Amino acid sequence: MTLALSDKQRNSFAEISNVVYPGGYNHPPSSGLDIKNAPLDHVLRARNELVVPLIKILNQYVTEPNTFLSQLEDHDFKLIMIIISASYLSIPQVKESLEYNGQQAMSLGRSGFGAEELVFELMQQPKRYRDV
Amino acid sequence: MSKTTTEILIIGAGLSGAVTALQLARSNIKVTCLEQGQWNNREDYPGDKPDFELLSMGPWHANPNVRKSPADYSILDDTSDIKPMLYNGVGGSTILYSAHWMRFLPSDFNVHSLDGVGKNWPINYHDLAPHYNQNDIDFGVSGIAGDPAYPDFPEYPMPPLPIQPWGERVANAHHKMGWHWWPGSNAIASLPYKGRRPCVQRSTCRAGCNEGAKGSVDQTHWPEAIACGAILKTGARVSRILLDQHGLACGALFKDASGNTHKIESEIVILASHAIGSAQLLLKSTSPKFPNGLANHSDQVGRNLMMHPLSRVIGFFDEPMMSWQGHWGQSIYSLEFAETRPEHDFVRGAKWNLSPSGGPLSAALYPIDESRCWGKPLHQRIDNWLGRSAVWGITAEDLPNRQNRLVLDPNFIDSNGDPTVRLIYKVSENSKRILKFMTAKAVQSFSEAGAHQTSASSLVTDNGWHALGTCRMGIDADQSVVNPWLQSHDVKNLYIVDGSVFVTSSSVNPAATIAALARRTAKYIIKSRSTIKRAKI
Numbered sequence: 122m123t124l125a126l127s128d129k130q131r132n133s134f135a136e137i138s139n140v141v142y143p144g145g146y147n148h149p150p151s152s153g154l155d156i157k158n159a160p161l162d163h164v165l166r167a168r169n170e171l172v173v174p175l176i177k178i179l180n181q182y183v184t185e186p187n188t189f190l191s192q193l194e195d196h197d198f199k200l201i202m203i204i205i206s207a208s209y210l211s212i213p214q215v216k217e218s219l220e221y222n223g224q225q226a227m228s229l230g231r232s233g234f235g236a237e238e239l240v241f242e243l244m245q246q247p248k249r250y251r252d253v
Numbered sequence: 254m255s256k257t258t259t260e261i262l263i264i265g266a267g268l269s270g271a272v273t274a275l276q277l278a279r280s281n282i283k284v285t286c287l288e289q290g291q292w293n294n295r296e297d298y299p300g301d302k303p304d305f306e307l308l309s310m311g312p313w314h315a316n317p318n319v320r321k322s323p324a325d326y327s328i329l330d331d332t333s334d335i336k337p338m339l340y341n342g343v344g345g346s347t348i349l350y351s352a353h354w355m356r357f358l359p360s361d362f363n364v365h366s367l368d369g370v371g372k373n374w375p376i377n378y379h380d381l382a383p384h385y386n387q388n389d390i391d392f393g394v395s396g397i398a399g400d401p402a403y404p405d406f407p408e409y410p411m412p413p414l415p416i417q418p419w420g421e422r423v424a425n426a427h428h429k430m431g432w433h434w435w436p437g438s439n440a441i442a443s444l445p446y447k448g449r450r451p452c453v454q455r456s457t458c459r460a461g462c463n464e465g466a467k468g469s470v471d472q473t474h475w476p477e478a479i480a481c482g483a484i485l486k487t488g489a490r491v492s493r494i495l496l497d498q499h500g501l502a503c504g505a506l507f508k509d510a511s512g513n514t515h516k517i518e519s520e521i522v523i524l525a526s527h528a529i530g531s532a533q534l535l536l537k538s539t540s541p542k543f544p545n546g547l548a549n550h551s552d553q554v555g556r557n558l559m560m561h562p563l564s565r566v567i568g569f570f571d572e573p574m575m576s577w578q579g580h581w582g583q584s585i586y587s588l589e590f591a592e593t594r595p596e597h598d599f600v601r602g603a604k605w606n607l608s609p610s611g612g613p614l615s616a617a618l619y620p621i622d623e624s625r626c627w628g629k630p631l632h633q634r635i636d637n638w639l640g641r642s643a644v645w646g647i648t649a650e651d652l653p654n655r656q657n658r659l660v661l662d663p664n665f666i667d668s669n670g671d672p673t674v675r676l677i678y679k680v681s682e683n684s685k686r687i688l689k690f691m692t693a694k695a696v697q698s699f700s701e702a703g704a705h706q707t708s709a710s711s712l713v714t715d716n717g718w719h720a721l722g723t724c725r726m727g728i729d730a731d732q733s734v735v736n737p738w739l740q741s742h743d744v745k746n747l748y749i750v751d752g753s754v755f756v757t758s759s760s761v762n763p764a765a766t767i768a769a770l771a772r773r774t775a776k777y778i779i780k781s782r783s784t785i786k787r788a789k790i
């Protein structure tokens with residue numbers, strides 16, 4: 122299913138992605154990351170139901186990506202932004218630049234929950250609920 | 254058509270169904286529960302997979318119209334300001350809930366007497382207190398007792414989860430301003446607890462907990478209920494509740510996953526199908542005696558839908574705090590503005606809860622305003638957001654309005670050939686004022702805590718996870734659907750134990766109160782077992 126995208130559609134995807142993520146704030150530009158192949162396939166494999174709507178959107182693409190993005194219907198804009206962003210953010214160089222390595226399991230510290238002294242002060246305050 | 258019998262039939266294996274089933278099964282009552290969805294394997298939840306965020310925006314989305322799993326039923330929501338969020342499967346919406354575990358405030362039961370709005374509940378905080386206390390143990394709640402916003406109650410079974418660096422900042426700020434705050438109470442294990450592992454702070458609670466640390470009822474209640482003899486049939490979607498010639502509920506028709514219809518007969522029927530599912534089922538269960546829907550002589554079934562309008566304020570800080578980690582439950586909460594005050598231009602108020610802000614995909618896509626963002630501003634947004642922000646979620650108390658309701662729409666026919674449920678819901682002027690005021694205050698809270706920037710969305714539409722009120726409780730049978738024991742006024746052996754029975758919504762999260770009400774009704778049924786009305790089957 123993910124292979125259903127033509128070269129033309131993949132190139133359109135790359136052109137649009139390159140203006141969405143031109144690089145900045147230490148994040149690499151999409152243009153150097155081959156986003157239209159493995160990263161895009163990865164996303165479409167995880168979310169197969171997005172292939173058909175993506176193709177429909179890409180088939181409307183003619184030339185200028187900024188104009189194209191600003192003229193998309195809300196729903197289509199959201200959808201292409203999910204696919205471009207998920208593709209871009211799945212790339213190892215990007216993750217590295219973000220210092221983000223996924224949602225990690227961490228053990229709970231045993232040194233208390235934080236701000237304990239304030240909680241103990243609050244406990245001494247008069248009750249503030251309205252009883253009836 | 255196959256036929257089975259049971260003493261008590263429960264429809265729905267979510268929060269309220271599980272609490273009820275466990276109490277009844279512990280008392281050796283023969284219970285069968287029909288659940289339209291399936292069991293989940295913890296390993297299948299996306300939280301520990303690299304594509305967690307992407308999957309939680311699709312097949313694990315909380316909106317059934319987006320998720321579209323075989324267990325889901327469609328809900329027409331284009332006439333609702335807020336979209337429905339729920340989960341259909343063993344555990345119900347607790348599979349996806351954030352597990353904020355909050356009791357109602359005493360005043361929440363008396364808003365009409367105190368503030369002249371809504372209706373009073375026919376029960377009060379003290380009626381529910383013993384059930385809140387016991388459920389804290391059954392669900393394994395972590396927190397610390399002593400919050401001056403509440404009457405005294407026993408210590409939680411586990412200490413609070415860490416309030417996180419962002420929680421400490423905001424706590425200090427509130428302390429300085431004299432504003433209420435308290436460490437979050439969450440149905441999440443902070444220690445090994447009754448076979449559950451402690452939370453690993455992966456922050457993926459909204460798509461199921463891989464660790465089993467979160468108190469979803471497939472973990473906390475169903476295994477014991479089944480061990481005590483309760484029967485739980487999955488893939489069983491009830492299409493009608495049946496009525497006998499004496500006007501008593503005598504069972505239900507249901508379809509299995511292959512579409513075959515079956516009949517189950519029972520002496521007592523308990524609806525636990527969520528505020529949308531239960532009202533839908535009653536409206537569909539018409540008969541000559543109840544042409545407008547079962548138990549609906551009052552015309553209150555489906556009305557008074559409350560959805561807890563929500564706004565969010567995000568605070569951006571300079572220091573890295575890894576704020577994509579941490580339980581998605583609340584790190585701290587504030588009830589500073591939960592009560593009516595004479596100086597406000599609204600009545601009642603809101604509950605605030607502070608949470609982490611998600612991973613990079615949330616940073617890139619989260620709707621913070623109407624504008625479209627790409628290019629350099631998008632990089633800036635991610636840089637600002639990821640790991641260095643926190644979110645105040647602000648839940649406004651929603652007041653009952655009979656025009657806010659769910660109906661069956663005959664223009665849209667579902668796979669059973671039945672009309673589809675439609676939500677008709679408008680956010681009230683009072684709620685809009687509450688949210689406007691609260692967002693300004695939350696900006697102040699973050700600024701005082703040292704945030705260099707904030708961003709506020711005044712109404713989040715994708716947040717209908719607290720649907721309530723569609724079969725409300727009351728003394729007057731002409732104005733309500735169930736009595737204070739959650740027994741139908743019209744059909745004496747029919748009980749409704751889910752969030753639909755709420756009279757008003759409070760501003761706090763509803764799960765603890767739904768569970769307390771369900772437990773109280775189960776105890777009532779057990780106590781009056783020999784005298785309560787039953788159908789002869």
Ligand SMILES: Cc1cc2nc3c(=O)[nH]c(=O)nc-3n(C[C@H](O)[C@H](O)[C@H](O)COP(=O)(O)OP(=O)(O)OC[C@H]3O[C@@H](n4cnc5c(N)ncnc54)[C@H](O)[C@@H]3O)c2cc1C
Nearest residue numbers: 265267268269289341345346351352353491530751762764
């Ligand atoms: C994303 C999310 C986050 C939330 N976070 C919180 C929170 O932090 N704190 C809090 O207090 N609350 C929270 N909630 C709300 C809370 O989970 C619900 O209020 C609560 O679970 C409702 O309980 P219930 O028993 O009414 O319904 P549910 O728990 O939804 O269970 C209803 C069950 O009935 C089944 N059912 C429905 N119709 C039929 C039928 N016809 N036949 C057979 N089975 C049927 C459904 O499949 C479902 O399993 C959250 C909800 C969501 C979705």
Ligand code: SF4
Nearest residue numbers: 452453455456458462
């Ligand atoms: S943060 Fe804790 S409760 Fe939430 S999913 Fe992870 S382990 Fe479970």
